[in-house]
Amino acid sequence: MNFLPVVTIDGPAGVGKTTLAARLAEKLSIARLDTGAMFRNLAFKLGPGAEHLTEEELRGHCAKLAFNLAGSGAHTRLLCNGQVVGEEMRSEEVGMRASRIATVPAVRDALKAAQRAIGERIPLLAEGRDMGTVVFPDARFKFFLDATAQVRARRRLLDLEKRGEIVDLPTLTKQIQKRDEMDRNRATAPLCAAADALIVDTSNRDIDSVLGVLLLHIEAGGGA
Numbered sequence: 001m002n003f004l005p006v007v008t009i010d011g012p013a014g015v016g017k018t019t020l021a022a023r024l025a026e027k028l029s030i031a032r033l034d035t036g037a038m039f040r041n042l043a044f045k046l047g048p049g050a051e052h053l054t055e056e057e058l059r060g061h062c063a064k065l066a067f068n069l070a071g072s073g074a075h076t077r078l079l080c081n082g083q084v085v086g087e088e089m090r091s092e093e094v095g096m097r098a099s100r101i102a103t104v105p106a107v108r109d110a111l112k113a114a115q116r117a118i119g120e121r122i123p124l125l126a127e128g129r130d131m132g133t134v135v136f137p138d139a140r141f142k143f144f145l146d147a148t149a150q151v152r153a154r155r156r157l158l159d160l161e162k163r164g165e166i167v168d169l170p171t172l173t174k175q176i177q178k179r180d181e182m183d184r185n186r187a188t189a190p191l192c193a194a195a196d197a198l199i200v201d202t203s204n205r206d207i208d209s210v211l212g213v214l215l216l217h218i219e220a221g222g223g224a
């Protein structure tokens, strides 16, 4: 593997990776790869029937997708077959479907190849579940963000409300816990911190404070 410098951020649903990755990528002037958006894009396109497809059928669908990035920092856009991947796939329902198809090895292999191909072309900040452990094991800086399920559900609720989606907190907390369970316990590339990742508990920190911790670590060359 021959990648340009990569920063990885992994962590569970609703921990704030996407917001933080946009801020950090902007500070570092590098492109941001939201790998959750790649899984969501596939889940959104396939619709509710996605969960009943065979591995071979899913492999066939993945083969038709070409991912790319345009721009950099907070303004990076993910493109799939030349089209900007938009916000339409941000619902918790699509997140759950994405989590289900993400357990299928053929899907993981196809998206891992696409993620690595991008990492070979440009310096990246890659965020997801298995960036530091599987996709970019030699990344220069690795972070793992965590927070309690209750805190994450509250953050996700605010996020969904901003998009006009009405969900109640107890339902969302249960959905997030279910998704955690699937992401952490799947056989292939489960969610976990890389041995050399800096683990940051964000439960009692706001975005600026977490960003400060990450920047300090990078400025210290990984030693702080």
Ligand code: DC
Binding pocket: 013, 014, 035, 036, 037, 039, 040, 095, 096, 098, 099, 102, 127, 128, 129, 130, 131, 179, 183
């Ligand atoms: O980060 P997110 O909530 O947008 O991700 C949606 C789902 O996609 C997540 O629950 C599991 C899957 N995913 C994955 O398996 N590996 C990644 N690197 C990113 C996301």
